[in-house]
Amino acid sequence: MYNKLLSLFLFPLFLCSNSYAQEISFDKKSGNFQSEGKSIALLKSEKVKSIGKSYFVMDPTGVKPLLSYQLQSFEDTFGSQTVYYYTIEAPEQGYKAYRPNFTETMNTFKEVGDHVTKENLLTATGALNETVLKAYFEKNVAANIDYPSRHAAINDSLMKLVNVPADPVDRDKRKAITANEYGKIGQGNVVIGYWELVVGQNTGFNAGKNYEFLIRNINGGIICVSWVELSGAHTYAFKNGMRSQEKWQVLDLVNKNPLDTPLGQQNYAIYLASNLIRMGLL
Numbered sequence: 001m002y003n004k005l006l007s008l009f010l011f012p013l014f015l016c017s018n019s020y021a022q023e024i025s026f027d028k029k030s031g032n033f034q035s036e037g038k039s040i041a042l043l044k045s046e047k048v049k050s051i052g053k054s055y056f057v058m059d060p061t062g063v064k065p066l067l068s069y070q071l072q073s074f075e076d077t078f079g080s081q082t083v084y085y086y087t088i089e090a091p092e093q094g095y096k097a098y099r100p101n102f103t104e105t106m107n108t109f110k111e112v113g114d115h116v117t118k119e120n121l122l123t124a125t126g127a128l129n130e131t132v133l134k135a136y137f138e139k140n141v142a143a144n145i146d147y148p149s150r151h152a153a154i155n156d157s158l159m160k161l162v163n164v165p166a167d168p169v170d171r172d173k174r175k176a177i178t179a180n181e182y183g184k185i186g187q188g189n190v191v192i193g194y195w196e197l198v199v200g201q202n203t204g205f206n207a208g209k210n211y212e213f214l215i216r217n218i219n220g221g222i223i224c225v226s227w228v229e230l231s232g233a234h235t236y237a238f239k240n241g242m243r244s245q246e247k248w249q250v251l252d253l254v255n256k257n258p259l260d261t262p263l264g265q266q267n268y269a270i271y272l273a274s275n276l277i278r279m280g281l282l
Helices: 002-022 109-118 130-143 147-162 251-256 262-278
Strands: 024-027 032-035 038-048 052-058 065-074 083-090 095-100 177-179 184-187 190-202 208-216 222-229 232-239 242-246
Touching: 024 109, 032 109, 038 065, 038 109, 052 109, 065 147, 083 130, 083 147, 095 130, 147 222, 177 262, 184 262, 190 262, 208 262, 222 262, 232 262
Parallel strands: none
Antiparallel strands: 024 032, 032 038, 038 052, 052 065, 065 083, 083 095, 177 184, 184 190, 190 208, 208 222, 222 232, 232 242
16 A cells, blocks of 8 residues: 555656656757757857867857867877867866767767757756766766877877987988888998888778888988878878978879889888988988
């Protein structure tokens, strides 16, 4: 009898709490979050050049930011794959977390709006739901890495490989540039630097091999990185620790001398070395 009475008492409360959680809706056309037909908050998007969009949950006036999903990116010093991520922030509460983009709920304007309502991040008054907000940020902190810190750590490690200075070796610059199968670059009978090749495998749409060439000075410092893959070639030179992207025409050379052959690899190393000599780096 007692349990039956308790159930009768709790059931209306359950209905109330459930309807409270569901009464907030999102209209993708206007960007409005609504409760009982009234606009309580607004979702805005902002284009990020060449990346995508950032999203901001604002108060109904569109002036005060309540919650933001700012799309950011980083590329390591060697110019490998760019990493995209969201910085999630509740500025008034001082909460911050990160999550990767291209997840199942964060691809479009509608999905972001639906995500905010599904996670119950807003109350019916338009304020952030303090009862779930802290747990939401803690969940994202636990599930995802700190992308800016990771970026800094990666680049610090790579820059230690770059910042190894060396003066160009004395030799007869009229002699031909050579590269042998042991990774040495020479001019005449003098070793002036080293080459190294890392072969990787792309997956997905651009399936196929990619090649990373490293050119080092006589002291082992990396002075050039060249990526060659199906989408093209991307070559970076390093001078005094600063990176510059070089517009060297390398694909014709690759087509004539495939990089899956020793001769093609050595010829590619010679080609890179000739440009680095011109720049005063070898």
